[in-house]
Amino acid sequence: MTSTLTLPESGTMQVVPARWVTPWQTWGSILIVPYIIIFILFVVYPIGYGFWIARHPHSYVELLDDPIFARSAVNTLVFLVVGINIKMVIALLLSGFFIQARTWIKWLSVLFILPWAVPSIPTILSLRFMLNPEWGVINTLIFRITGEDGPNWLNDPTIALSMAIAVHIWKSLPFWTLILIAGRMAIPDDLYEAASVDGATKWQKFKYVTWPSLRTLYLTSTILSMIWTLGDFNSVYLLTGGGPADLTHVLATLGIRYLRLDQVDMSMAAIMVALPFVLPLVFFMMKRLSK
Amino acid sequence: MKRPTLGAVTSEAKLLLIGIPVAIWTLLPIYHLFLFAISPKESAFSGKLWPDHPTLHNFAVVFKQEHYYLHHFWQQLWNSLLIAVATGALTLLVATGAAFAISRLKVKGGRVVMNLALFTYFIPAAFLAVPMYRTMGLYGLLNSQWALILAMVTIAAPYSIWVLKQSSDQLPVELDEAAIMDGASPMQLFWFVYIPLMAPALVAIGTYALLLAWNEYLYAFLLLSKDTAVTLPVGLGNFLAADDSPWELLMTTGLIYALPPAAIYYVFRRYMVSGLTQGAVKN
Numbered sequence: 053m054t055s056t057l058t059l060p061e062s063g064t065m066q067v068v069p070a071r072w073v074t075p076w077q078t079w080g081s082i083l084i085v086p087y088i089i090i091f092i093l094f095v096v097y098p099i100g101y102g103f104w105i106a107r108h109p110h111s112y113v114e115l116l117d118d119p120i121f122a123r124s125a126v127n128t129l130v131f132l133v134v135g136i137n138i139k140m141v142i143a144l145l146l147s148g149f150f151i152q153a154r155t156w157i158k159w160l161s162v163l164f165i166l167p168w169a170v171p172s173i174p175t176i177l178s179l180r181f182m183l184n185p186e187w188g189v190i191n192t193l194i195f196r197i198t199g200e201d202g203p204n205w206l207n208d209p210t211i212a213l214s215m216a217i218a219v220h221i222w223k224s225l226p227f228w229t230l231i232l233i234a235g236r237m238a239i240p241d242d243l244y245e246a247a248s249v250d251g252a253t254k255w256q257k258f259k260y261v262t263w264p265s266l267r268t269l270y271l272t273s274t275i276l277s278m279i280w281t282l283g284d285f286n287s288v289y290l291l292t293g294g295g296p297a298d299l300t301h302v303l304a305t306l307g308i309r310y311l312r313l314d315q316v317d318m319s320m321a322a323i324m325v326a327l328p329f330v331l332p333l334v335f336f337m338m339k340r341l342s343k
Numbered sequence: 344m345k346r347p348t349l350g351a352v353t354s355e356a357k358l359l360l361i362g363i364p365v366a367i368w369t370l371l372p373i374y375h376l377f378l379f380a381i382s383p384k385e386s387a388f389s390g391k392l393w394p395d396h397p398t399l400h401n402f403a404v405v406f407k408q409e410h411y412y413l414h415h416f417w418q419q420l421w422n423s424l425l426i427a428v429a430t431g432a433l434t435l436l437v438a439t440g441a442a443f444a445i446s447r448l449k450v451k452g453g454r455v456v457m458n459l460a461l462f463t464y465f466i467p468a469a470f471l472a473v474p475m476y477r478t479m480g481l482y483g484l485l486n487s488q489w490a491l492i493l494a495m496v497t498i499a500a501p502y503s504i505w506v507l508k509q510s511s512d513q514l515p516v517e518l519d520e521a522a523i524m525d526g527a528s529p530m531q532l533f534w535f536v537y538i539p540l541m542a543p544a545l546v547a548i549g550t551y552a553l554l555l556a557w558n559e560y561l562y563a564f565l566l567l568s569k570d571t572a573v574t575l576p577v578g579l580g581n582f583l584a585a586d587d588s589p590w591e592l593l594m595t596t597g598l599i600y601a602l603p604p605a606a607i608y609y610v611f612r613r614y615m616v617s618g619l620t621q622g623a624v625k626n
Contacts, residue, residue, distance in 0.1 A: 079529035080450025083440035087500060088456065090437060093482075094475065094497040095463050101481075102474035149361050160362055162609075164369050169608035171558040173576045174597025177583075178376040181590055189375060222372065276465075283467025285561045290580070304469035308561070311473050319473045326470070334465040341461055341505065 106320035115321045124301040131302055135217040136277050147232035168226040176290040209299035212292045220287040235269040272340055275333050379594035401595040412582050415570050423574040430495040431553035438500050442507035464501035476565045490566040499552035510544040547614040554604050575600045
């Protein structure tokens with residue numbers, strides 16, 4: 053069948069016979085309907101149901117009175133602003149490192165993907181045990197080198213949240229580095245050659261060639277990463293479980309905490325409160341990608 | 344023979360100064376996991392870089408299900424596999440059809456569907472988890488593995504449709520015209536032209552959906568609860584319930600569970616990386 057599909061070279065052939073329109077549209081509808089059914093059953097209906105659960109104003113009053121909610125909102129903001137910017141800057145720098153033509157760097161880049169390629173549960177639990185104050189490998193090393201006890205990593209809310217951010221960075225840094233490597237590879241070599249001829253320094257090459265080409269991709273990646281990080285449940289839940297004393301929750305884990313306490317309305321209200329911040333990011337991304 | 348110049352040595356040293364910390368940072372948690380898995384229980388906590396007596400005893404315990412937390416190990420591994428494969432297959436079915444309809448058949452309203460799908464892709468997964476959980480309850484699907492499969496298809500499909508549509512848009516329109524000239528029906532075009540040409544993208548998407556479902560934790564523990572119905576990650580999470588968890592067994596089970604996705608990733612790396620990054624770079 054495929055072998056008969058050699059094309060006429062002319063290219064002037066106009067093929068829009070009216071009799072084709074109907075079966076094409078019919079088949080088109082048949083093929084797209086499964087997704088539409090899934091979308092209605094598992095996206096539209098749950099979202100509508102969520103709004104309906106969160107319809108009572110008193111849920112919001114109760115939510116805003118809950119100190120754990122305020123703390124979670126701050127934590128989420130720290131997670132996004134500090135965590136993502138650190139991650140993206142490192143990814144930008146490392147993408148420059150990984151495009152160096154060296155065999156050992158090629159091999160390193162293959163290993164570097166591992167955190168992203170393996171499931172998060174085992175590795176996060178491994179990190180959790182490394183941070184165990186009594187038996188963990190980190191405090192054992194600190195004790196061996198300095199002779200003093202290391203910090204109680206997961207029992208101090210500030211350190212615990214920082215560690216959750218570190219776990220998040222560990223897990224998702226490879227992906228964003230990969231994206232920025234692809235972005236750097238797409239920059240034509242002659243731009244750099246021309247800059248070299250003009251006697252540009254490394255920093256000038258970055259400033260006038262690399263950054264202008266990567267800027268859009270970098271911004272898009274940052275925003276996409278913000279949206280995904282809002283949904284990052286594992287980094288916090290599996291490392292700290294929201295503790296100590298519910299001080300390290302983020303919005304993603306707070307919703308589940310309320311669900312566990314049988315306060316579904318609060319759970320949905322917490323998400324509703326976040327929507328005014330999330331939706332602009334979502335629409336920005338949709339405009340970018342739906343071209 | 345050219346002798347390395349001083350400049351070359353310094354630049355190599357500078358690169359190593361970045362490369363070594365990156366390697367340690369990347370591998371430490373994974374090596375730690377591996378170290379626990381091959382250490383006898385007593386020496387796992389010693390802080391040594393290599394155990395004095397490496398052993399496969401932990402693996403034997405896991406495979407023979409000889410611990411309270413591991414009574415359903417094989418069942419849970421099977422559940423993970425079943426759900427991942429079902430999610431991969433269903434996502435491919437749904438997304439390929441939708442992408443073909445939107446991109447090649449130019450079905451009316453296709454653009455709207457594409458945008459709605461993209462919108463779904465950008466909802467943080469944890470935000471949809473609670474309403475999804477309640478909805479599955481209303482549908483009577485809670486504790487059925489279909490609930491998890493359908494939820495994962497819902498999450499995997501939007502990106503899949505988008506990537507497939509992007510690849511599909513790059514196929515020359517003359518292909519369709521030629522097929523029509525030969526009297527091909529839309530379904531013949533789909534099977535004999537579209538599917539073969541899209542094979543690399545389909546491999547990438549199938550793998551993506553499969554790994555997404557295999558790795559999922561949040562939805563799995565919300566939607567499934569019976570010990571014999573849950574997936575392995577939920578079983579691993581249950582280890583945390585006790586204070587005196589057998590960490591060496593947890594790490595061993597975790598390592599076993601982490602191996603297939605790592606292997607799959609490395610086998611399909613070529614497809615995955617190009618498939619997953621092409622859309623991003625285009626902007």
